[in-house]
Amino acid sequence: MRLTTKGRFAVTAMIDLALRQSSGPVTLAAISQRQQISLSYLEQLFGKLRRNLLVESTRGPGGGYTLGRKADAITVADIIVSVDEPIDATGCGGKSNCLGDGMPCLTHDLWDQLNAKMVEFLSSITLQKLIDEQLAKGVVIESTPQIRRAISSAPVVKPIRVNAPNSVFALGAAAAK
Secondary structure: OOOOHHHHHHHHHHHHHHHHHHHOOEOHHHHHHHHOOOHHHHHHHHHHHHHOOOEEEEOOOOOEEEEOOOHHHOEHHHHHHHOOOOOOOOOOOOOOOOOOOOOOOOOHHHHHHHHHHHHHHHHOOEHHHHHHHHHHOOOOOOOOOOOOOOOOOOOOOOOOOOOOOOOHHHHHHHHHO
């Protein structure tokens, strides 16, 4: 089984969200900045997470995402499956058609058993457990969200208006007056 960036990023973003949601909805832009994940990619992932009821969205100023249910009721398997990440080590996608002739390969049962163990393992790990591990490691959660202002704090300097001719012709006309 190969876990792609889709599954890894979804789990990472959900941990980030769960760590910070106590102060209100968390924006995808903030998660994107902290975790170095593309904002458009997060939007795609969170669309799938929302459709699978793992997160809820709040629109408008102060909006963002919160968990759809308690962190101890969300497993890593829930997150991975909700973003369409298959948990399958077989070469046939679990269809018992590894060789293309309707027959399973010689190792099909081995990989099928591995699939069952992976699902069992990922289902045993809750989001709350991952949060607790991060807090035990000393992860610092900022108390106030960082807000990036689009407006510069530097004062606006108005250009000096010069009442002088802007061409040779205008200079000649001004001199002729």
